[in-house]
Amino acid sequence: MLEFKEVTFQYEGADHPLIENLSFSIEKGSFTSIIGASGSGKTTIFRLLNGLEHIRSGEILLEGENISGMKNFCSYMPQNDLLLPWSTVEKNVCLPMRVQGVKKPEQKQIAAHMLDLVGLGDCADKYPRELSGGMRQRVAFARTLCAGSDLLLLDEPFSALDYLTRISLQEWLLDQWMKLNKTILFITHDVEEALFLSKEIYVVADRPVRRMERYQVPMDYPRTREMLIRSDIQELKEELIRKMREGDERIRKVRGPRLPRKG
Ligand SMILES: Nc1ncnc2c1ncn2[C@@H]1O[C@H](COP(=O)(O)OP(=O)(O)O)[C@@H](O)[C@H]1O
Numbered sequence: 001m002l003e004f005k006e007v008t009f010q011y012e013g014a015d016h017p018l019i020e021n022l023s024f025s026i027e028k029g030s031f032t033s034i035i036g037a038s039g040s041g042k043t044t045i046f047r048l049l050n051g052l053e054h055i056r057s058g059e060i061l062l063e064g065e066n067i068s069g070m071k072n073f074c075s076y077m078p079q080n081d082l083l084l085p086w087s088t089v090e091k092n093v094c095l096p097m098r099v100q101g102v103k104k105p106e107q108k109q110i111a112a113h114m115l116d117l118v119g120l121g122d123c124a125d126k127y128p129r130e131l132s133g134g135m136r137q138r139v140a141f142a143r144t145l146c147a148g149s150d151l152l153l154l155d156e157p158f159s160a161l162d163y164l165t166r167i168s169l170q171e172w173l174l175d176q177w178m179k180l181n182k183t184i185l186f187i188t189h190d191v192e193e194a195l196f197l198s199k200e201i202y203v204v205a206d207r208p209v210r211r212m213e214r215y216q217v218p219m220d221y222p223r224t225r226e227m228l229i230r231s232d233i234q235e236l237k238e239e240l241i242r243k244m245r246e247g248d249e250r251i252r253k254v255r256g257p258r259l260p261r262k263g
Pocket residue numbers: 011012014018036037038039040041042043044045263
């Protein structure tokens with residue numbers, strides 16, 4: 001469905017490309033995670049997809065067509081819910097449809113449907129501050145769905161939540177994915193989260209990013225957390241951690257010592 005073909009990208013003002021001749025692809029309907037140390041370039045891959053940054057060379061193809069000039073083919077959900085505090089849940093969810101010029105009654109109808117879907121049908125008139133962190137992320141997810149794209153880009157959507165909320169939302173997200181028939185590309189630095197959710201995992205572990213190591217997760221859906229204690233999954237987890245560490249060391253050689261940073 002989505003293909004990066006020899007993509008090179010460099011931030012303005014940077015001395016070197018961050019991404020160099022990178023190729024990878026993801027299948028339609030799949031759940032794929034990209035993992036890697038902080039600062040490895042994961043979010044940048046999303047910024048290239050949602051048009052916030054532009055590649056220098058190469059191609060990004062969706063169903064075989066170049067994405068430049070394409071609109072609304074993906075919707076992005078960031079780490080922080082970014083809900084507008086002065087707007088109700090319903091208005092927040094309607095935002096992408098307002099931007100797209102969808103008519104008001106239709107907006108309301110779709111928003112109600114999406115809120116029902118995420119289990120928040122009775123929260124339409126509430127304000128974000130009245131909801132828990134987990135509920136806010138579900139609202140943000142409903143808003144992401146309202147953009148109507150088949151490709152969802154989720155950038156560490158659960159990393160700011162407490163552990164129990166996070167694992168409940170992971171189970172919830174898998175459930176949604178199985179129902180919705182969407183393609184999900186998920187960024188995380190949490191290896192266990194990536195294992196629990198994904199069919200395939202790509203690891204970003206070099207600088208510049210020239211290739212991403214690809215791993216298949218050998219577990220069927222639906223999944224339960226108990227599956228994670230299987231010995232083959234534990235071995236895969238250790239292998240992934242080893243790869244991420246190697247990547248982190250390479251990045252620090254280029255960037256100097258690790259400084260605390262977000263995202
Ligand atoms: N707007 C920007 N301008 C210049 N450099 C950036 C910008 N955004 C990110 N970077 C740099 O690109 C690298 C990758 O960042 P990012 O894609 O955010 O990593 P990750 O999401 O894996 O933590 C980092 O070294 C970061 O400092």
